[in-house]
Amino acid sequence: MHIINKLSTAALGLSLTVSACTQQSTTTAATAARTPLEGTWRLVSGTVIEKNDTTVTDYTQGKSFIKVINASHFAFTGHDLHKGKDSTAFFSSGAGTYELHDSAYTEKLAYCSDREWEGNEFHFTVSIVNDTLTQQGVEKVEGTSINRVNIEKYVRIKD
Missing domain, CATH: 1.20.5 (Single alpha-helices involved in coiled-coils or other helix-helix interfaces)
Known part of the structure; x- marks a missing residue:
């Protein structure tokens, strides 16, 4: 036994x-x-070029904006840091699926706080150097006057 x-x-x-x-x-x-794109990213700057106007936004001052990317979906959300109580009031969020082929990144936006953007597809080029993600491409929303180049720089939020 x-x-x-x-x-x-x-x-x-x-x-x-x-x-x-x-x-x-x-x-x-x-x-x-996992691809290097997967993770949580903090937006540090955004440059929008529309017609002959260029607007640069510093997302490290008075605003906070993050993007979360997993194997098949992305989500973003951002807001001002004054709880919407002054002239800097800002809130934006959205989510959907994406495809990545080499540096070609396509977002299919299914949800958005600005409902006109829903159902649209946006094509970007992405690059990652160290902990910095750069995403740039044209944002065009049919039926609106939105047709602009958008360049965003993110830093990876450590797990």
Whole structure:
């Protein structure tokens, strides 16, 4: 009986070890499959070029804006830091799916606080250098006067 207990204990230990190794390799494979684009990003600056006007917005002063990207979806939200109680009042949010092929990044916006933007597709070029993501492309919304170049710079928020 004593030998059976030792064999059962050894078998249980071996089973737990195999299970732990299998779980670790699955986790490692899932982590390895992540693209560098996935994560949480803080917008630091935005440049909008519309007709002959260029507007640069510093998102480190008085505003906060983040974008979260997972394997298939993105979401963004931003607001002023004065709780909307003065002339700097600002709120924006949206989400949808995206596709990434090399540096070609296409957002399909399904939800947006500015409802005219919903259902539109936006094509950008993205680059990541160290912890900085640069996204630039044309934002055009049919049926509106929106037709502009948008260049955004984000920094990665560490996990």
